[in-house]
Amino acid sequence: MATEVLPDDRALRTGRRERVLAHMEAHDLDALVLGRGANIRYVTGAGGLLWNAGTHPFFPACVVVRETGSIHLLSTWDEGIPDDIPHENLYPLSWNPANYVKVIRGIPGTATARRVGSDASNPTIAQMLASCFPAAELVDGETALRAARRIKTPEEVTALRHAIGVAETSLAKALAELRPGVTEGELSGALLEAAAAGGVTTPATQEVVWRTSREHRWRLVDDGGRIGAGDLVAFTAGVVADGYIGEVGRTWPVEGGNQQAVESLYRRWDELWALLADACRSGAQASDLLAAYDTAGESLPPMPVARGIGLGFDPPVVTSGLPATAAEERLEPGMVLSVTGYVWQEGVGAVLGREAVLITTEGPELLTTSPLWRP
Structure with missing residues (x-):
């Protein structure tokens, strides 16, 4: 039995991404910021500790840009990351929200995004996302993800x-x-x-x-x-x-x-x-x-x-x-x-x-x- 961490099959993750991008267009979303494990795996095909016990505060672990179709993922290593998510699209974990602002604002397409969806949030993260997307309206992105996944x-x-x-x-x-x-x-x-x-x-x-x-x-x-x-x-x-x-x-x-x-x-x-x-x-x-x-x-x-x-x-x-x-x-x-x-x-x-x-x-x-x- 294989023990290495492997991403989901290419055909599986490609089909799911196509659905996400289609529903981003249908819901008029220029970008998605995701923190829920199942949503992240659905979009990226990267496995993770999706089913461990306890609760987790929301943080921007994945960013999807509709215009370019690019996916940016929080990860400190390449193991288990699909080869169609390049190394330069990975960013590290940080306890300082300012670091996330810097990373996300540097992603091509975020500065001009008009509508940005997030699958969860809290007051601190809402302020942070407003800094990441200065020209955007922040909306519920979970609706688009649910429509794609159903x-x-x-x-x-x-x-x-x-x-x-x-x-x-x-x-x-x-x-x-x-x-x-x-x-x-x-x-x-x-x-x-x-x-x-x-x-x-x-x-x-x-x-x-x-x-x-x-x-x-x-x-x-x-x-x-x-x-x-x-x-x-x-x-x-x-x-x-x-x-x-x-x-x-x-x-x-x-x-x-x-x-x-x-x-x-x-x-x-x-x-x-x-x-x-x-x-x-x-x-x-x-x-x-x-x-x-x-x-x-x-x-x-x-x-x-x-x-x-x-x-x-x-x-x-x-x-x-x-x-x-x-x-x-x-x-x-x-x-x-x-x-x-x-x-x-x-x-x-x-x-x-x-x-x-x-x-x-x-x-x-x-x-x-x-x-x-x-x-």
Whole structure:
């Protein structure tokens, strides 16, 4: 397995840059100043510590100039930097904002920029950017980045398929260990070990394996985590492979429960999923995914029913807490959604299934291939 730091494939990063420049033009942005890790990787193709814990203050780590198409990147070394970003376009980290002002003002095209977008800011940075771009109006640049990232290029779909494949292999390894007496922690460990064997050591989700509650629709069971007869065990395998999120969710029953009740619950999930899949149509409102639960007679879950996936989580986010936002969103070809079906029955537990769906003009295409439990 290669251990050197490598940039994203040329075709992958080129397609993304073309989308960014097109949306800069559509949003009338002469320059972009970026500080968010996923946005920087999307534009540059340079890897980094995008998924480490904690928060980070905003600083101008990347500058894109539309007129020239040039990218300037904060980096003190060349390792992992794509060869189409020359060494002279790199600038070092500094604690002195005046140094950033000097660097950015020296970039060709910044002095005459009329509109400059930034994906985040704070009062100090706003003052600094005003000095960097003396003739420009400073605006929200995240809108243009979200518009670019919501539609995946063919190369991005390939990257997502790879990430999903790692997640599904990991899921299969964990399912093979499911039996009465094993703990949630042991199953989670088997899943994460399999992901690491596949070259991925960064999980995309915090919860990996849990027994669904027979007493409460959403609550986790908190009694030591040992799997017992009749439990319905949910697995959410999520990985970050080369920056892209791959996810799959499955629920598996442990022998010893009420077989008839379990089968009935899975039939309810099948009926719900048929409605969710039908809602994943090009041109449909994202709120149709929420309506699918109502049509099926199921309660909306607390987690998002659907969310865009890519280099992190992309638009849209379809959740019961944001119905107006979902009503404003239209599904478009090229969007990739992580869609969740969730049904629960008192005394039995819950069935959670999560699929990655590519929106196409011909209809939804499942990117996940893991089998569902069947009696």
